[in-house]
Amino acid sequence: MEAIEHMMSNLELDDVKCNVCFHVNREPFIFVRCGHTICAGCGGRWLASCTYCPMCRTQVKEVEIHHEMKAKAEEYLRRHPEQESQHDIRYEQNMHEMVFWSIQQRKQPGDEDVVFFGPQPIMPPHFCPAEAADYYESVRIHNIRQRLDVLRDRIGEQTTLVQQQYREEMFNRMFYQNEVSYRDEDHEWQMIHGRGLVRVPRSTNRNYCPLRFRRSHSS
Numbered sequence: 001m002e003a004i005e006h007m008m009s010n011l012e013l014d015d016v017k018c019n020v021c022f023h024v025n026r027e028p029f030i031f032v033r034c035g036h037t038i039c040a041g042c043g044g045r046w047l048a049s050c051t052y053c054p055m056c057r058t059q060v061k062e063v064e065i066h067h068e069m070k071a072k073a074e075e076y077l078r079r080h081p082e083q084e085s086q087h088d089i090r091y092e093q094n095m096h097e098m099v100f101w102s103i104q105q106r107k108q109p110g111d112e113d114v115v116f117f118g119p120q121p122i123m124p125p126h127f128c129p130a131e132a133a134d135y136y137e138s139v140r141i142h143n144i145r146q147r148l149d150v151l152r153d154r155i156g157e158q159t160t161l162v163q164q165q166y167r168e169e170m171f172n173r174m175f176y177q178n179e180v181s182y183r184d185e186d187h188e189w190q191m192i193h194g195r196g197l198v199r200v201p202r203s204t205n206r207n208y209c210p211l212r213f214r215r216s217h218s219s
Helices: 002-009 040-047 067-079 087-105 129-175 210-218
Strands: 028-031 037-039 062-065 187-192 196-201
Touching (some): 028 067, 040 062, 040 087, 087 129
Antiparallel strands (some): 028 037, 028 062, 187 196
16 A cells, blocks of 8 residues: 555656647556557547557557556646646547547447447357347447547536636736737637637638628727
């Protein structure tokens, strides 16, 4: 017990960071075949286009949450709260993972890029091969749907926090940094594929005329 406490108290950032984005890996994915870990957001973004491990190129067939590393990351953040990722980064990571599992939910059992989430199910000994395959697929879909429910709840909670964070950043830029060129009416919320709700300049909207907008708001 003392050895575990000593290890937890001496954690460094290198012990708990994601090998892709270098943020604290508070939701670590472990690729069961090769044993490499990355955060769930980077895993979802990577696996959505390529089902190979980004570090050793082993094909990814099974993904689990690395509970030991998750406990280490939570303990590290408890001792070093300044290393916590901002709300918009966590929101974007959850969106990447949600997109990936939404794609996996529509995969067929014979597809080469099917990924199983969670521990492997124990097959009843009396199942024939066809029954075992159906049972395996039903468990895979059930686990994915449970994960999607968790992600939807997180995204729903984080949306308000992201909006509040952006409002605070806008206030700081306008009043503390004197960036008068940054105007709230020049930005809008848009749903960006793969990223979710993102604040972007209105100039990217084809139906928006900046001069007409400013005139209507200047009167």
